[in-house]
Amino acid sequence: MRPIIKKQKIALFAPQGFLDGNNASQLISIQEMQTVRSTNVSMVLVSLKKVVFFNINGITILLDMLTKLQKQMRVTIGFCDYTRRQYEAFFKFFDGEVPFSLFKTIDIALLFAGGNEAKEGEENVLVYNEDATQRSMQAIEVFDRGYNPVVVQTFEDFASRAEDKEKFVEIVESTYLGMMANRIAAKTRGNCVIYYLKGFLDGTVTEQFDVVYHQNCLKVGFQLFMFDATRVSSLNIHAANFFSRLSTAGAEYGALIAIVGLDLEKTPKRFVEELEDAGIMFFESEADFFGDETVQSMSGGGAVAKKEKNRLTKPVVARLPVLVSAAMGTLQMMVNMIAIKEEMKIRPFEPHGEELMASSIAFYGDIGGLMTLVMPKELVKKSCALLIGEESDDTEILADALSELVNIVAGKSKTLLQEEGVNISITLPRSYTSIDDLASTLDGVQGVQVNFSFDDYPFTFYLSP
Incomplete structure (x- = not known):
């Protein structure tokens, strides 16, 4: 399958039919990889316009080949020309951590690759994404290419604006900049990091939780850490010990850890008492947490500096x-x-x-x-x-x-x-x-x-x- 070169910016592969574990490895040959390497493109994409079915096996095989080109050529890799259902499937396949870029159409991809130049009178680009960080990144990339991004914050606003198509040279939605994204499982609210937990918590929580990441959040200046446990059934001694250690380690920064929404009736009383002794607070709801006087008194504060003085290496x-x-x-x-x-x-x-x-x-x-x-x-x-x-x-x-x-x-x-x-x-x-x-x-x-x-x-x- 020979790649199509779009405006000297994008090498595009356009497979047909099924894209699964049986045929994906045959879609891009060694010779075709060499052809792409000989170009000066900034993106290598796979079009799904003529693909009637794909699964995680097919995508993973293709991704392995695209990643080699990414490392060798320093190009953006990803997929384009998909439906909304296919777009959502990528996030399900990779549990929200999509390691590549997604462009709803090849024209949108050319916009980000610099293949379409802004023209006087046709400079407006409508930008919408459910994720605020993605909206911001896409707006900046569009602006950097000479266009005037019109950023909307809600889908309702987007749908209303999108009806007036003649006002925009391009409408960017269902697009994801994976090459710049740094999606994480936590969210922030002011000076608070919110982690989301689910299921039965045991010793595996230690493996699933990125302690280094958490320590760096303390370093940034976050003092409040809320663990949303509304989807947690219960916890055992290993999970309780983990939270106790986490609370102790955060004490030198003046950090407060709270567990919200945990069903205390299904949780052994001794674990709750041990966690409270370690300084962890329990709340029924997020509203109760943010309404607490202690939490409110810490909401605007900076972190207590670590006593040992590190130096830049x-x-x-x-x-x-x-x-x-x-x-x-x-x-x-x-x-x-x-x-x-x-x-x-x-x-x-x-x-x-x-x-x-x-x-x-x-x-x-x-x-x-x-x-x-x-x-x-x-x-x-x-x-x-x-x-x-x-x-x-x-x-x-x-x-x-x-x-x-x-x-x-x-x-x-x-x-x-x-x-x-x-x-x-x-x-x-x-x-x-x-x-x-x-x-x-x-x-x-x-x-x-x-x-x-x-x-x-x-x-x-x-x-x-």
Whole structure:
């Protein structure tokens, strides 16, 4: 099956009929792989337009071949020309962790590959995705290619706007940027990370829970951790010990762990008492948790700094230009201003400017550290207007948008580092509406502070251990 080259940007394979474990291995030959390698495309995709059936076995076999091309050519890989039902099937196959990109049509793929150029009078692109991070990433990618993204937050708004098709050069939905995505099983609400549990909890919870990820969330500055146990039947001594250890380890950060929705009548009383002795709180519902006075008193605070003072390692400092480039490239594009570098020093964090907001995100793997973006509220409004569809003065909305921004910067950093053979994972972002809370988190830490200015707006990039 010879690949079709679309506008010198995409190598497209278009199989027909069935795509399963019996025939998938025959769809792309060694010669065809070599043909693709000889091109200068930025994407290698498989069209499902003429596929009547596919299953996880067929997709996995194809994915193995596409991944080889991805590593050798540094291209985006994925699928296009599918139905909504097929789109949803991918997420079921991979349990929500789709390791490739999905484009509803080849025209949408060309939009993201740079194969379709923006033309005067045809610059509007409607963007919708159920996931807020995906909406933000897609909007930025569209904007970066010269279009004006019209971002909608709800399906109802999308359906209404989509009826007026002539206003948009393209309508982007049922599309997923896997090459930049960093989907995780947890969600945030303010200063709280919410984990979702289900079934009977035993010793396997230790294997399923990413402790390193959790530790890095503490490092970012999260203090509240809620375990949603509404779908948990019960737990045993091994799970109880796990939660006790988790609570003890978080104590030096001033972290609070709560279990919400657990059926206490089906849970041995001694386990509940042991967990309460370890400092874990129990609530019937999420509303009870967030309405608790202790929780509310911690909702805006920064994390207590860890007593031991770590230092940035040489491998992390060596990648500083990559991290700064990802941040500044994104910001300059979004505010349409050129940043001027003012100074770079190894120092404790020092606020630069007034009415500051900030967002941090930790990364770990081959290298590890904490990346923080700090800017005045007015610059947040300008840089995040694209993410929320309009300028806003609502501090909570701006904080959420700033978190999305730092998440996107971290995603771009991850991609750039992968090209250099450095692999990292990233945590959820943590936003700060009070610079004092950030200073508390970074208290006693020595990092690299790089100060910039966008016209009259100060901006700080801070990299710490």
